[in-house]
Structures are given as structure tokens and as C-alpha cells.
Amino acid sequence: MILIVNSTFDDQISKEVSAAALERELDIEVIEAAPLKISHCIGCNHCWLKTPGECSVKDDYEIILKKVIHADQMWVISDTALGFIDHKGKNIFDRILPICTMYLKFKGDQMRHVMRYDKKTDIGLIITGEADRDYLKRWSERAALNFGSRSLGVFNRNEIKEAVSCM
Amino acid sequence: MHVMIINGSPRVKQYSNTDKILEKFTAGMSENGTTFEQYEISDRKQWDKIREAFDKNENILIALPLYVECIPGLLMEFLESLTPKKDDSKIAFILQSGFAEGIQLRCGESYLKMLAGRLGCRYAGTLVKGDNFGIRLLEGAQREKITDPYTEMGREFAVKGDFSSDECRKFTGPEVFPPFVRAVLGLVFMTVAKRSFKKAAASWGCTRPLDYRPYN
Ligand SMILES: Cc1cc2nc3c(=O)[nH]c(=O)nc-3n(C[C@H](O)[C@H](O)[C@H](O)COP(=O)(O)O)c2cc1C
DSSP states (O other), X not given: OEEEEEOSSOHHHHHHHHHHHHHTTOOEEEEEOTTSOOOOOOOOOHHHHTSTTOOSSOSTHHHHHHHHTXXXXXXXXXXXXXXXXXXXXXXXXXXXXXXXXXXEEEETTEEEEEESSSOOOEEEEEEOSOOOHHHHHHHHHHHHHHTTSOEEEEEEGGGHHHHHHTO | OEEEXXXXXXXXXXXXXXXXXXXXXXXXXXXXXXXXXXEETTOXXXXXXXHHHHHHOSEEEEEXXXXXXXXXXXXXXXXXXXXXXXXXXXXXXXXXOSSOSGGGGHHHHHHHHHHHHHTTOEEEEEEEEOOOGGGGTOOHHHHHHHHTHHHHHHHHHHHHSSXXXXXXXXXXXXXXXXXXXXXXXXXXXXXXXXXXXXXXXXXXXXXSOTXXXXXX
């Protein structure tokens, strides 16, 4: 399953993604996250040390968390700010922490957390507005390392066909 | 010099590792007359005041934890609400993280370099240091072993006004650990570290295994 999380208020983008994915007969699920109540991560570490795997912030992010652990891919559609994804998009990634455990290991030459679930979810980004695309590519590759997965690329809002061809 | 300091951690001040780092850093920085004011992003009630101080001050220091390879979402939300500056302000950063190797923070550091420009400020460097996760879990001498070295960096910053000195660059420590160290640490992770995480969890009232799967 491919999970699409749209953190922008422009549902036209996710509609275009759905249409293109349908053409390729991909199994996708879309979550319109902008109208949902999704807080930032407050860094309490409860998901690691108090209620393992569960976030202490009880809001709509749980919908995403329960899906992402079954998803082969997660594509986040995000607005941009200050050259990067904006805070709504970044919160989607920060709040994903419960899928990692506190435990540590080395993967290659770097430390990583041991993942909580077997499924590895690759990540892709579709962005609106101006941002430093080369930086975002580098960032998404680094972010994916933390989830034991790969980055599928960073695409502009007007490159939906290209993005879907990488799904 | 007067420095406006922002703790960019979403974690409340009392538990924030960044706060404990800043405590030591500012002690060193203030030794010879440098003054500072400090704010916390975790407290939304301060946001108006922080914006005002950002507009007024020329020496700005943002200290922050690495969150998924870049800046925390909450800090991003605050920064989005700023008006970029047009004066000759300088901005420096302290970037600290959980993982220990320098390489883990470089992607975040690159963003901070870009961010300074986007905020209309000159970039005055980033003090980069990992291996800070334990601060919150440790007390007394064990905690100070991690935080004390920041006092010297505060002194350096007071003299130079930036983080460009060799001492600051060396402060990061190794970019990656050599294979032998990795092998030893790998064993530590499976034994001593695992035990100490379980102990910490028990003291927080945790009744489940740390690799528990609530949604399977
Ligand atoms: C949501 C989240 C994401 C994090 N991402 C990273 C990361 O990518 N790399 C890393 O080394 N540490 C990461 N950390 C660990 C923090 O940077 C570290 O624990 C820091 O000392 C916390 O400082 P604070 O208490 O001031 O917030 C993350 C922590 C949280 C809560």
C-alpha cells in the first residue's frame, strides 16, 4: 500500500496523484492531513520509554501512525517555507518517531535506532512553492536512513506524473 | 556584546537538554562581561516577545536539538512567523543531537547555513555536537561530564562572536567512529545500554517491553 499524506489545504494535488496512480493501478490511500488536528512533536520521549510505540499527544496523528506501519511508501505533500518543507510537513515526519524503538545499533558506519515494525516505508516528497530542491533531496535521503528505508525523490507540484512514475 | 538566545527545543525548559547545555555555555560566555537574554520556543506565550527581541537584537544565537535530520517542526512554525531582517545582524547556532557522530548533524548544519540567509542575517557558524540524549536521564557528575565542556565553547564565542575557531570545529569530535570502536559500541548497545534504557523506562512507570508493538 502507498500512503499519501497531504499536509497542504490544496486537495487538488492529492486528486491528481490519485488519478495518476489509478492509471497505474497502484494501491494508494490518501489522508488529507491539513484539516486534521496534528500537533508538533513535544519531545517527551514517552513513545520510547513510557508507553512504547504510542504517542502521548492524543490527536489525529494516530490515524497516520496506524497506516504508515503497513505502508510500503509514504508520500508527503507539503507546502514550503524558508527553503525547506513548512512546519505542517515537518511535523508529519517528527511525529513518526514511535515507529523507532529506543534501542540502538550500527547500520553501516552510523548509529541508528532499531525499528519497531518489520515493514520498511520508503518516503517521497511533493512540494508546492519555492524551496532548495537539492537540499530537500539530501534531507529526504538522510531522513529515510532513520526509518531503515530509501528516499523516492522530491518532486514539484507540477511534476505529479513523474512522482507517480516513481511509486 | 549582548546576545539574544533562543532555545529552539519543543521540550519544556525543565527537561530540555538544550537548556542544560545553554546553562553551561552562557556561564562561560558571561565571564568577561558579555550579557544575554534567553527565550524558549516551547512556551508559545513567549513568541510575541521573541519576535520583538529578534527584530531588536544584532547578535542572535539559536540553540536547538536535531529533529529528523533538520530543525524541529515547532521551531519551523515560529521562524515562519518572523520578518526577515534588513540590518547587519549575525546569527549563530548550537546544533545538538542524540546520535554521537558528527556526520549525523551535517545535513542539519547545512540547513542552518541556508536559514541564516533566509532570515536576512549573516551566518556566524554552528557549534555541532552529538551524544546529548543522556543529559535528561542523568544527574550530577554524569550529566556534567556531558554539559561542562560547553562552558569553554561559551568563552570562545564571547571572544570571537562566532563559531569559526578551530576549537569550536574540533568540539564536534569524530565524524564517524573507527570500526573497532563501532564493534565495541555495538556490544554496549546490546547489553549495558539496553539495560540502562529499561531501567530508565521502569522509573518512568513503563510496564511494557521497549520494542512493544501497540498497532499490530
Ligand atoms: C522527534 C525527534 C527527532 C529526533 N531526530 C534526531 C535525529 O535525526 N538525529 C539525532 O541524532 N537525534 C535526533 N533526536 C534526538 C534529540 O536531538 C536529542 O535527544 C536532543 O538532545 C534533545 O534536546 P532537547 O531536550 O533540548 O529537546 C530526535 C528527537 C526527537 C524527539
